[in-house]
Amino acid sequence: MTLKDLRAGLRAGKNIAPDKNWLKSDREFLLSEISQAPENLLSTRKNFFINLRSLVQVSLKPVYVLGAFILVLLGASLFSHQLFINAKPNDSLYIARIISERAKLNTIFNSIQRDKLAAQFANEHAQEITAVLADPNFNNEDNKDQVAKLSASFNSEIDTVKDRVNRLVKGAAVPTATVAAPASSVEGEVAIAESSVNNVGVEVFESPAAGESGSAGTGLSGLSPVAITTTNAETSATATSPEETAVSETATTTPAADTEKILDDAKKLFEQKDYSETLNKLKEVDALINQDALNQ
């Protein structure tokens, strides 16, 4: 008999049950016994507390607590921004909005997306500060300190937008550089090719450019089956014409320069207390940030 058979035999023991007649009489006996005890009816309130206590007892386990904590954290980082979106710079909830925005930024791992969002947030803050300061009920002698603080915040937000836009442009320029990098930075390129002459192994060959520069080793072709191609850095760099480089530079730097110029203008207008024009300028920046050209 195997352990499996043994287990099957033991499982058959589950079919053993008490006699039905005995069960019926015993139940009645038990009912009569417990009916002697005073009646204890549970009120709705007590029932509610029993349910609540049971739920707490069951859920108060480290794994559930940790799960709930992570859920709250994730939910807060993803949705709290929506909750505080209407908070203004002079509101007490504004700090909560800033925190939720930071949490949201920290959940974004793509640096380009993060920079774009950070620039958007900073620009929105600048716009809101402008809108608040444009309100004559707030911008008066009574709120002098707060106005001064908001003005300082405006400048720092403008600096943040500039910084993030510059990062965005740099980030967008990286892929162009990496495309050119292999030709310009790699000293030698190793290529393996089957010999077309004798169909035995591979042969070593040099590119004409490398031969001209004299940087590649000679005499290897007869000894080694590995073919080596060396590309000179200067030679390959000439593949991109100066005109092309200039064009591509203009294409990538223009939005940044534009943005910076508009931001400087906005700063000046803000100092001149021309808030409506400042807002217009900041909206232009918003449009530029959202432009695809800035991100690619």
Next chain:
Amino acid sequence: MANLVKKFKDKKTLARLENGHKETFIKVYDAYVSEIYRFVYFKVGHREEANDLTSTIFLKTWNHIRTNSLESAKTLRALLYKIARNAIVDYYRDAGTKSAVTDSLDNEAYPLEVIDITQDPQADMDRAAELEVVKKKLPLLKDEYREVIIMKFINDLSLEEIAEISGKSRGNVRVLIHRALNALKALVEEEKVKL
């Protein structure tokens, strides 16, 4: 999730019992009477005594609930088994014997019924034969081994529940079950060799 709901219901039942709710106790009786009966039956080996003891166990449980706090009880099932174990110990002590089960679980006057589930006569016969072997050899096992085998394989208790009832660690219970099963297997094979 199902496990969580089960635990919640169990805690709720315990809390209601703590408040002396009679209807809840009757529900508990209906849910656990067969299981406790089986446990007692395989421990004492006689139907009549198993009937009396099962009845006593539920009365003791009711009295225990009314006079004690259930704060320490992790599950209702474990509480019932603990009371059942104590009742069986008391039964042996009163009877003046160390172990009532010495030969076989039942006598011929009370043949065990195997409930027909599959409607397959061959399967029923096989099951009855397997059960006969187990019934014959289970009483020969050490009390400790017999108890874990009943709880684990006949009444389907979890390792945690057995550990809670027996006051042992989960690891100890696992080892105990393994040894008990091997001991039972050895007894069954020994019987076959004799035949």
